[in-house]
Amino acid sequence: xxxxxxxxxxxxxxxxxxxxxxxxxxxxxxxxxxxxxxxxxxxxxxxxxxxxxxxxxxxxxxxxxxxxxxxxxxxxxxxxxxxxxxxxxxxxxxxxxxxxxxxxxxxxxxxxxxxxxxxxxxxxxxxxxxxxxxxxxxxxxxxxxxxxxxxxxxxxxxxxxxxxxxxxxxxxxxxx
Ligand SMILES: CC(C)(COP(=O)(O)OP(=O)(O)OC[C@H]1O[C@@H](n2cnc3c(N)ncnc32)[C@H](O)[C@@H]1OP(=O)(O)O)[C@@H](O)C(=O)NCCC(=O)NCCS
Numbered sequence: 001x002x003x004x005x006x007x008x009x010x011x012x013x014x015x016x017x018x019x020x021x022x023x024x025x026x027x028x029x030x031x032x033x034x035x036x037x038x039x040x041x042x043x044x045x046x047x048x049x050x051x052x053x054x055x056x057x058x059x060x061x062x063x064x065x066x067x068x069x070x071x072x073x074x075x076x077x078x079x080x081x082x083x084x085x086x087x088x089x090x091x092x093x094x095x096x097x098x099x100x101x102x103x104x105x106x107x108x109x110x111x112x113x114x115x116x117x118x119x120x121x122x123x124x125x126x127x128x129x130x131x132x133x134x135x136x137x138x139x140x141x142x143x144x145x146x147x148x149x150x151x152x153x154x155x156x157x158x159x160x161x162x163x164x165x166x167x168x169x170x171x172x173x174x175x176x
Contacts, residue, residue: 010071012115014108017071017083020060024072024079029053031081031100038162040137041098046162060084067093069124073112075103083116085129093120094130095174097143104139113147121176128176132158132169141170149174 010017029050038044060070070084081099088094099109120126131149133140149172157166
């Protein structure tokens, strides 16, 4: 049973974006238990345990579908990462995502973000999406630029649970 029953599957050439299922959690926990993955996110701890994956699932299922959507990124019938939309600053939608390290460098994050934005614009009727990336994460900046985001010029500190401290993030915006 997926907890994103209201969201359709979104298909791209190499990916399926779908609701999270309990059966995804062991593999997601394995992929997320990597400091180089979680240090680029605000909310993921390190080490990342099975209990953290359970907590992620509960949170994903509890979100109001008006302003939350959490997708597992499935590639060749297996989960490889997560993409989510959550309420961000100014009551705007914010996108976040991560992929397991074996899947980096193949254009998959860009493909996922573009597909998710297509869904957000078409089915979800969102007009504006915010994103931020740590300043020491240029790869994510590239993903966002290739997906149509622009830098707002705002840079501010943001806590990273895995780092145990704040680091500067660069804010970006996408208009439908
Ligand atoms: C960031 C992340 C999502 C990128 O995933 P990916 O599938 O490798 O991304 P893509 O292949 O679609 O695109 C990466 C782009 O960054 C570029 N890039 C990679 N390392 C780079 C670096 N050090 N400096 C500048 N650009 C870099 C790549 O060349 C590519 O751009 P190109 O296609 O124009 O050549 C992935 O590394 C990840 O999950 N990291 C950990 C979690 C994270 O950072 N999440 C995002 C939080 S904002």
